[in-house]
Amino acid sequence: MPTTALTDRLTAQFAFLLECDRLKDVFRQSLNTQSRRRENDAEHSWAICLFAVTLAEHSNVPIDVLRVVRMLLIHDVVEIDAGDTFAYDTAAMRDQHEREARAADRIFGLLPADQALAFRAMWDEFEARETAEAKFAHTVDRLQAMLLNCATQGESWRRHGVTHAAVVARNTPIADGSSTLWTYIRGIVDAAVRDGHLAT
């Protein structure tokens, strides 16, 4: 590659990577287990990638783990512009995809053209939730939030008045990626109900 073209490419890639640093300041409703402060999107993205490589064996069908991880690493960067939409806020969820698609245009558009297309395609694949990899990516995304809620005595659920029925309804798609993980996490959630950490 001619030197100028290479420099331009690197400059675009670094601009994208620096922009993504903002994800560390987008906060979710989930609480971290130790500090009990709200989790940010960067921490969450790392956690679910670790969930994916650790739990991939439980996928309903064989999956390309790198493809799952690629999606998970970038699935939330749109929230730099669009903000985090709480999973149980049905009003905010109405225009969520439109807000996030505009953010995807801007943020992935910082990359060199070929990578902008490739990263956008990964994000679209995640959003569409049709491929086995996208389904498993959603599985770990939801699973990790449920597990954090259980491990913090349901404090975030309680703050927002979330009930057991809402948790089950919201998270049933976990089974599309892994019926094993859905069965297992339901057991943990049932225990949270018995312990008084989640309202019925």
Place this chain on the structure above:
Amino acid sequence: MPTTALTDRLTAQFAFLLECDRLKDVFRQSLNTQSRRRENDAEHSWAICLFAVTLAEHSNVPIDVLRVVRMLLIHDVVEIDAGDTFAYDTAAMRDQHEREARAADRIFGLLPADQALAFRAMWDEFEARETAEAKFAHTVDRLQAMLLNCATQGESWRRHGVTHAAVVARNTPIADGSSTLWTYIRGIVDAAVRDGHLAT
């Protein structure tokens, strides 16, 4: 797999994943670009995985990107026990590997036996820095810290009295994974010197 064995396996995997949540409370010397608070290891681990998938094309030799990402996701979890060792603290670095190896025994030991071995092998591979994937993993690990320092006007370098010569000496192994990225980041660091953000 019999149900009891599967439940035991899941219980071990979830214990490991929950333990790793502590990584969000291990803080590094690098400052995030927006809040200017110190970066934690979980955020850092996400960032360098994103660096790896975005910049893999610049590796000196073709690499297995999933292998790189697997190493990066877990390379810092030993710091849950051992703490972060500042890259320019040569005294603390002396017994760093021993402290971290003990942590690796404990933390990866939470996993089912086969995965404990596999994760430990990945961590050992990262530490040994011999394979092409381990070299590239170290490349993005150091590159991201340098870039954050440059993007925050060298505040962390200044706090610790780090000089240009120390930065170059410490980070030369970036070239083992990618001479292209080493050349590029040196240009950015040279600009930081010219701008008065890094002492000579």
